[in-house]
Amino acid sequence: MARPVKQRYIGSLPQITQFKPRGVPVYELEILTLSCDEFEAIRLSDLAGDAQEEAAAKMNVSRQTFGRILEKAHRTMADALVNGKAINIGGGVAIPTKRHQVHCRHCRRAWQVPSGASKEFRCPRCRR
Ligand SMILES: [Zn+2]
Secondary structure, eight states: OOOOOOOEEESSOOSOOEEOOTTSOGGGSOEEEEOHHHHHHHIIIIISOOOHHHHHHHHTSOHHHHHHHHHHHHHHHHHHHHHTOEEEEOOSSEEEOOEEEEEOTTTOOEEEEETTSOSOOOOTTTOO
């Protein structure tokens, strides 16, 4: 039996919903999809520079799942760049969420978590 997919959290919805090679009509292009959670993984890991453990906590997924999301996103972007395909951004199991700050009781490290997510958080620094 398939496990239900845990809700993934994203900071905001993508503002741009399509990229395509210049000068090629869209009906001649193969169109790939980058889901909202894949977009968020790129934003957190590649752009903001979050460690995967931290980015995974923000998105309410395991580190392994985060790694898979990011890997798929990279493959989609590489396919579009190398082979001249378009990318539509949207869909997937993700909702924009408010965040609040939590502190680690052991090392005082502060970080953001999605409001309404599980109350159990592991510290991204000391793992306690
Ligand atoms: Zn800590």
